[in-house]
Amino acid sequence: EIVLTQSPGTLSLSPGERATLSCRASQSVSGRYLAWYQQKPGQAPRLLIYGASTRLTGIPDRFSGSGSGTDFTLTISRLEPEDFAVYYCQQYDASPPSIAFGPGTKVDIK
Amino acid sequence: EVQLIESGGDLVKPGGSLRLSCIASGFSFSNVWMNWVRQSPGKGLEWVGRIKTRHDGATTDYAAAVKGRFTMSRDDSKNMMYLQMDSLKVEDTALYYCATDFSTAYFGSWGQGALVTVSS
Numbered sequence: 001e002i003v004l005t006q007s008p009g010t011l012s013l014s015p016g017e018r019a020t021l022s023c024r025a026s027q028s029v030s031g032r033y034l035a036w037y038q039q040k041p042g043q044a045p046r047l048l049i050y051g052a053s054t055r056l057t058g059i060p061d062r063f064s065g066s067g068s069g070t071d072f073t074l075t076i077s078r079l080e081p082e083d084f085a086v087y088y089c090q091q092y093d094a095s096p097p098s099i100a101f102g103p104g105t106k107v108d109i110k
Numbered sequence: 111e112v113q114l115i116e117s118g119g120d121l122v123k124p125g126g127s128l129r130l131s132c133i134a135s136g137f138s139f140s141n142v143w144m145n146w147v148r149q150s151p152g153k154g155l156e157w158v159g160r161i162k163t164r165h166d167g168a169t170t171d172y173a174a175a176v177k178g179r180f181t182m183s184r185d186d187s188k189n190m191m192y193l194q195m196d197s198l199k200v201e202d203t204a205l206y207y208c209a210t211d212f213s214t215a216y217f218g219s220w221g222q223g224a225l226v227t228v229s230s
Contacts, residue, residue, distance in 0.1 A: 092215030
């Protein structure tokens with residue numbers, strides 16, 4: 001079973017700054033089955049990026065994903081006020097089907 | 111617009127049972143694999159299980175933590191999905207979301223969740 005760790009736990013930044021979030025897997029993520037979600041208080045998570053680097057339709061291009069194997073990164077190029085939230089990575093393994101989430105990184109306002 | 115609404119959350123004693131429902135609208139429910147995902151303060155987000163479409167055999171897959179205790183089903187005529195939870199444990203306490211499958215491996219749309227509390 002793949003375990004995901006995310007760092008840092010909390011990232012304190014100002015609007016306009018760049019945010020770099022890390023997700024590390026305990027073993028290689030096959031097929032780059034890695035996604036990123038954003039969750040705001042009182043809301044369900046929202047899918048932002050899948051396949052490690054593909055933005056969902058409608059997601060602003062300030063969000064980008066990269067990485068492969070065991071190391072993945074979500075970058076928010078210039079933080080907007082609405083981007084302050086918790087971000088989770090998620091991986092999928094097809095055989096047998098298993099899905100794991102990371103513990104999350106909170107991006108808050110400095 | 112895709113809409114998912116969960117119901118059935120409640121307070122239940124350890125060892126008890128509960129059934130959650132999820133009603134879907136705004137998309138072709140019968141053609142979409144569906145999932146349950148739960149979230150608790152202690153364990154974060156945790157995938158519970160998924161059910162495929164009737165076309166794909168309506169087969170189910172479950173996380174190890176709930177296999178043998180939880181059962182998913184769907185009624186395409188009513189656009190409904192269900193989660194039957196038996197032998198509930200304190201650690202099953204969580205907000206349970208229903209979510210659509212996206213590209214087999216991810217979760218595209220989510221409901222607002224149903225709260226399940228297991229406590230004596």
